[in-house]
Amino acid sequence: MATIGLDKLYYATITENESGEETYATPKPLAKAISAELSVELAEAILYADDGASEVVKEFKSGTLTLGIDDLKPEVAAELTGCTLDDNKVLVATSEDGAKPVAISFRARRSNGKYTYFWLYRVKFAPPATSLNTKGDSISFATPSIEGTIMRRNKAEKNGLHPWKAEVTEGADGVKAQTITDWYKKVYEPTITPKGA
Template identity: 45%
Template sequence: MTTGLKDLYFAPITMTDGQEVWGEPQKLAEAITADLSVNVAEATLYADDALNQSVKEFTNGTIKLGVADLAADVLASVLGQATDAAGITWASGEDVAPYVAVGFRAAKINGIYRYIWLQKVQFKIPSESFETKGESISFKTPEIEGTFMKAIKNGMWKADYTGLPTSAVASSWFTSVKTEKVTSA
């Protein structure tokens, strides 16, 4: 159970020797919603007239983010678009959205937060909606959707931590993407 959502970040990923290298986290937007949907591959084996084996494995997932606004430079960064010297963002048919990591935290009760880093995400071009102002004002906030998957380097798709913001893990959560398991305290 969570009661809030904030601190939405992305970190660019570059490939070196066929493995991911995560860059410095950057603010993505002010978060409104984050919906994660996981896909699994399933297989069952029957033997001697009964279920003998069952396998369920993570394949990929979808993240859908509702945000207060998407700045043009951030959108260009996560969609592989170009911004010129005048500040104009250009979208073309040759744009390829790069892989990024996505991190955020969700408030629980008693000052505890759940911290998440999705290891490898590729966003798609978001739909846009505009509306004229009438007798009442309504906000049109953007949503952006991406596919998350396992990283090649570590085979992981998510880092997930629950704790107080004052803990050592939480206080450094947004300074770098958590990509390696901690083996000693």
Template identity: 70%
Template structure:
């Protein structure tokens, strides 16, 4: 079903275990008011040819690109996402040596039926936000920042031994527990699988 809205944009800091790199997620923090979110995915592909045709075709997630349009990136979020620092005078300083830590990104999109589709991207590393500014003319034009990040799989395997990169759920899908939706922004969603 088509979506008609976007809101509740959060990030969660990641702490990594030194040897394995497995992620532990901190509490989600409101990032900004969301204007747009564009996610593009790059796949690693391989085709094995045998008997004059394609015998095996493999397509796996390689990485993704997340472009967020937001109303404003506050100082605390900029420090976390881009590695910028605040000096003694309260001025945000971006340096060429900066590099933010990866974070998890969560948001939701309103569907045409009034229900929501919820997302968590498990590992996103952002670059420096871009800013477009324009002089005020005869009409008012809003200038808002855009920040772009690379989405990758997480290091920590799930209950099936795989390394997820995204969690996505429609609140009106059958079998979705109400607690899954109500708890979506209290912690980064952790996949659960029945032992079997």
């Protein structure tokens, strides 16, 4: 089913323990969403045998998330990009800035009025891109965009796999109402029965 909207763009900061496993803070609004473009890069291997492809393996390698937003508040920019907010509330970017990864969530409205919800578990952003134009005969908006690299998270689920994305559609068979109502209260943790249990 087609999507006809995008909203509720949130982020959650990440803290890591000694082994690198993530703990997520309470999600906070990032900005008003204009666009979200998600592209994925796969690692692929093909085994040829008897003059043909015998086995094909495709695994998630990384991804890119490009967000078009209405505005990026200095406090949010500091948390997303590693820039510093100085004592005068001026955002200062340095060549030594190092962004820490965050989790990102948004939802897309479907043509039936229901929503598909997303969590990207580990995204590391670069400083935002800005395009500015002088005012001419007509008014045109200039809005920032920010691009991040999507990575798998370090924390494995119960079968030892490392999620990079969670996605659910409201009203789909078997989806609990609680899953949807809790989506922005905390970063979604997969509930998976271990294999063989």
